[in-house]
Amino acid sequence: MPLNFLAADRDSAGPLSETALPHAGPDSWRRPYRPGPWRVGAAAVTLLIAAYLLISALIIVLAGSPTGAFATLVAAAAVIAFALRLLRMGIWVSARGLRRVGLLWTQTLRWRDVSRVCTVQQPVKWLGLPRSVQGQAVQVERRRGEALRTLLTDHNADFLARPEAFDRAADVLEAWAAEHR
Structure with a gap:
């Protein structure tokens, strides 16, 4: 079963190709990098909380309170949806756009x-928190209108302590932009 929210970055020779993602069609959206350990760890902890909620819903329903069990099931479903969305967050590319x-x-977009995709040195947020550190960021400039918020940074949940993965993802995004513009 292909897990299309996890991208294969085993093709380090160049941009994503059909050999890197054999299950992907020509117009499908692809992530040019794998989710980082911080993002996967946060999703795993969130799913652990959902498991506890589901067990508590079972205990509540066995105790004879169906309304409380239903509320707990709804909370567990919301936590599971949050974890899945957390794993899906990031940048995706296709022949259609970014x-x-x-x-x-x-x-x-x-x-x-898109007029330009480039990597710049600038202050970036550490794991999305208010604290800023000096780092690299991938930015997209539009032909018209305001620039997009910073796409990727080397200090976000996908690339913290993985500089090679950030460089590879930035190169892939720049290659996709150059090829499809």
Whole structure:
């Protein structure tokens, strides 16, 4: 079973190809990197909390309170949806454009609307927290309108302590932009 929310970065020779993702079609959205250990760990802890909620819902229903069990089941479903969305967050590319998936929103930009994708040195947020450190960021400049928020940083949940993965992902994004613009 292909897990299309986990991208294969085993093709380190160049941009993502069909050999790197044999299950992906020509117009499917692909993530040019794997989710980092911080993101996967947070999702695992969240799913552990959901498991405790499901067990407590079973105990509540056996105790004879179906409304309390239903509320706990709804909470467990929300926690599971949060964990899955947490794993899906990131940058996705296809022949159609660039997609930035956030926790509550998704923003898609067609390649013809992109003027440049580049890696810059700038202060970046550490794991998305208010604290800023000096690092690298991938930025997208639009042909018209305001620039997109920083796409990727080397200090976010996917690339913290993985500089090679950040460099590879930045190169893949720049290659996709150059090829499809």
